[in-house]
Amino acid sequence: MTNQHxxxxxxxxxxxxxxxxxxGGPFGAVIVKNAEIIATGTNRVxxxxxxxxxxxxxxxxxxCERLASFQLDDCVLYTSTEPCPMCLGAIYWARPKQVYFxxxxxxxxxAGFDDAFIYRELDTLYANRKIPFHQMMRESALEVxxxxxxxxxxxxY
Amino acid sequence: MTNQHxxxxxxxxxxxxxxxxxxGGPFGAVIVKNAEIIATGTNRVxxxxxxxxxxxxxxxxxxCERLASFQLDDCVLYTSTEPCPMCLGAIYWARPKQVYFxxxxxxxxxAGFDDAFIYRELDTLYANRKIPFHQMMRESALEVxxxxxxxxxxxxY
Numbered sequence: 001m002t003n004q005h006x007x008x009x010x011x012x013x014x015x016x017x018x019x020x021x022x023x024g025g026p027f028g029a030v031i032v033k034n035a036e037i038i039a040t041g042t043n044r045v046x047x048x049x050x051x052x053x054x055x056x057x058x059x060x061x062x063x064c065e066r067l068a069s070f071q072l073d074d075c076v077l078y079t080s081t082e083p084c085p086m087c088l089g090a091i092y093w094a095r096p097k098q099v100y101f102x103x104x105x106x107x108x109x110x111a112g113f114d115d116a117f118i119y120r121e122l123d124t125l126y127a128n129r130k131i132p133f134h135q136m137m138r139e140s141a142l143e144v145x146x147x148x149x150x151x152x153x154x155x156x157y
Numbered sequence: 158m159t160n161q162h163x164x165x166x167x168x169x170x171x172x173x174x175x176x177x178x179x180x181g182g183p184f185g186a187v188i189v190k191n192a193e194i195i196a197t198g199t200n201r202v203x204x205x206x207x208x209x210x211x212x213x214x215x216x217x218x219x220x221c222e223r224l225a226s227f228q229l230d231d232c233v234l235y236t237s238t239e240p241c242p243m244c245l246g247a248i249y250w251a252r253p254k255q256v257y258f259x260x261x262x263x264x265x266x267x268a269g270f271d272d273a274f275i276y277r278e279l280d281t282l283y284a285n286r287k288i289p290f291h292q293m294m295r296e297s298a299l300e301v302x303x304x305x306x307x308x309x310x311x312x313x314y
Contacts, residue, residue, distance in 0.1 A: 009294045016301045023312070026305035046312040050218055051227045051250040057209055070208045080298045085279065086246025091288065092275045093208040093243060099290045102298025111302040112313055118249045122242065122279060131248065133256045137166045141237045141259025144173045145268040148183035155180070155203040156269055 008032050008078045009100055015042050015055070016080035023047055026111065029055035029079040031063040031072065031096070038075070039063035055079060056087035060094045070157060072096040081108050084115040085122055093157075165189050165235045166257055172199050172212070173237040180204055183268065186212035186236040188220040188229065188253070195232070196220035212236060213244035217251045227314060229253040238265050241272040242279055250314075 008030055015028025025043030032038065041058030045051055056079050064070055075096040082101045083091060091099060109116040126133040148154060165187055172185025182200030189195065198215030202208055213236050221227055232253040239258045240248060248256060266273040283290040305311060 005293060010297070013294065013297050013301060016298070017304065020301065020305055020308060020311075025314070026301045045227050045250070046314055049221050049225055049227045051221060051314075052209065052214055052218055052247050061207055061209055064206050064208060068206055070202050070206045080301065082292070084246055084250075085242050086250060087243075088279065089241055089243025089246060089275055090209050092271060092278060093202070093241075096288065099288060100293055101290065102292070102294050103302055104292070104295065107295070107299055107302055111305050114249060118246055119279075121249065122245065122276075131253065131256060133258065135239070135259070135261070136162060136257055137170070137259050138261065138264070140167070140170050141173070142264055144170060144177065144183045144237065145260055145264055147174065148177055148268050151177060154177075157182070157202055157208075 004035065005078075005100060008037070008076070009080075009102060011037065011040075012055075012078040012080045013102060015040055019043050019055070025054075025113075027055040027079070027081050029059040029077060031059050032076045032078065033063075033067075033072075033074060038066055052086065054084065054087050056083055057090050060090055064094065070094070076100065081105075082115070084108070084113075085118050161192065162235075162257055165194070165233070166237075166259060168194065168197075169212075169235040169237045170259060172197055176200050176212070182211075182270075184212040184236070184238050186216040186234060188216050189233045189235065190220075190224075190229075190231060195223055209243065211241065211244050213240055214247050217247055221251065227251070233257070238262075239272070241265070241270075242275050 019042035027043040039062035041055040044053040072094045105115040176199035184200040196219035198212040201210040262272040
């Protein structure tokens with residue numbers, strides 16, 4: 001008998017295979033709470049013309065909608081491949097308690113995906129990045145952050 | 158007369174201020190193509206219960222829908238605050254030609270947001286991260302990446 005983690009990872013891998021068969025990228029994810037799958041996602045980038053529609057993001061959005069919360073308290077995410085920086089950021093914002101992944105970002109790179117490249121760019125100075133980033137008008141933008149800090153009835157997250 | 162970059166950044170900052178007033182987080186973004194705003198976004202995380210609904214992500218999804226493309230060719234993104242790792246990843250996947258930002262991730266941290274923390278976690282070994290990440294069943298997940306590599310009629314991105 002397979003253990004619970006193996007069962008849910010096999011579900012994520014099965015979704016990744018179904019995604020390829022239905023025109024999407026080779027990635028799948030499931031989110032589990034109390035030993036039950038509450039959301040699933042597959043890579044729909046080219047199908048939906050949505051560069052953010054990675055399996056993990058699709059599953060996180062679905063799980064949060066189902067839980068009516070922007071936090072995945074006590075949830076576990078299983079994803080067929082190591083999360084890219086976008087999905088890793090989304091995971092930190094959603095705050096599940098644990099993450100399990102199958103293949104690595106180097107494996108994804110060998111299959112033609114930019115994951116490892118984006119991780120490297122994160123550690124590169126803005127001036128040397130492939131997409132140029134420029135800072136401007138900080139004082140004007142800071143005023144709004146100060147308004148947020150001063151706001152009494154905000155919902156922090 | 159303000160230059161074009163100042164005009165569009167002022168629009169992003171204006172959106173960030175409107176977002177606070179309408180119950181969202183203090184962040185706004187606009188996407189420009191051929192000197193025209195084609196999409197806008199504000200932080201809707203707590204409003205929509207969607208942890209991925211940062212201003213940049215909302216704007217990228219809207220721009221891609223409008224262009225019917227998963228790539229933001231020749232587009233420029235203006236965002237009121239330096240993108241968090243999630244949004245930075247989304248930017249790399251969407252591939253606009255340039256990014257302009259106002260306040261910094263340290264400014265965001267001072268306003269109570271996790272941006273700088275998540276950047277630090279990216280450079281931390283999995284075993285030492287606040288959210289534990291575990292690898293498992295790599296061989297099974299790799300089979301699907303190999304099926305993708307072998308697929309003749311795929312849409313690469």
